[in-house]
Amino acid sequence: MHLHLGRLLAGGDGTDVTFEVAGETVAAHSYILAARSPVFMAQLFGPMKEKSMACVRIEDMEARVFRALLHFVYSDSLPEIEHDDDNNYDEEEDVDDKIAVVQHLLVAADRYGLDRLKLLSEHKLCSCIDTSNVGTVLALAEQHGCNGLKKACFKFLMLGSNLKEAVATDGFQHLGDRCPSILRELLAL
Template identity: 45%
Template sequence: MWTFSKNCWDENGIPWYMERSELEANFLRDGCFTLVCSVTILSESYKEVPKRFVSGIMPSNIDDHFVDLFERKETTDVSFEVDGEIFTAHRSVLAARSPVFNAELFGSMTESKMETIAIKDIKPLIFKAMPMLHFIYTDSLPDMSDENIPLVIITQHLLVAADRYGLDGLKSLCDDRLLRDISMDTAISTLALAEELDLEELKDRCLCFICEPKNLLLLSVTDEYVQLMQRYPSLLKKIGDDIRAQFQNPNQLAIS
């Protein structure tokens, strides 16, 4: 029996390989060979091997660089004025991430020649908490907890901003969060957004919640519900169809 002992990784964290020709010449017998592996669990005090890909190339840290660029605010070349406050950013980063910003900042629009752009169609809290700018630079959202503003409200306004600036990834993220946060306090306002932005899954989920008889009994008498149904009569028809589908005889609808 021919045996050898070899660690799978060298001192630099690069994987070790045996050439096939060496394996066949020295260890293959009757077309077979036996491979025995042992695993050693190292103590926490052991110096960690550098993290590398199988190829030996260091993992990309471009995300860290963009986070640093966003936080340091160096070399910024455009500012936004929102409710009297100024927020700075980089034109090239905004244009690369958003087709709307690209048109505004590098197209023929007036904003392309302005150093400070007034934002009037986005709620101030979206820029004050900076979740939209944070996402543009990092593809992630910061901690958006606020003692005065419920997270769902911030998410709703952020969804509007994402749709306004063509940030599809952010729009999808907000959509997913709202899908998981439908309640008596948010169902109507979230349904309104879903209808305006044509988010079918979110709209269906809100309608299912509202059409629960006990929920409908309480929501249907609110001004918010009445105003929404007046604005979008098609929603009222959908709710009526859903209620009729739940009961064979809608005239005997019982609210439990």
């Protein structure tokens, strides 16, 4: 069934709602969105229904993240992460960019009540933790109630010199500013 729904999204046949996301328009099927997400249900059919369902503006999200979210809604799987439009990537920047997209996808999943997508994103991030991103990933885990991801970050920080290296990163500074209680938890370990 997910294969057929994926084709429906890709083909664009029968779409009845358009989203404007970061200057791009993305067409979808309101009933499929509403069936998968309580937030889309309320936004498209409930009391907080958009005045004009013809075009719904999505704020604070990249178009590729929204497309990835739609891919999940229709196929129940994570998509291949799109590259940013910049063609001058090196491999390390590409990996960092993909991790950032998964982080944004986790936030979007939380925003739209897509618990399975949130868990899949959390699982993906657990396998990508390193000293350069553990601070931002840990802040994300704390802000969005991802206990498994938080535990994975703590476990990573307790290995070897990871904590010492991570503390020197901007992401860890961000963690201290956004989630000071996490630092207290780390000190208690």
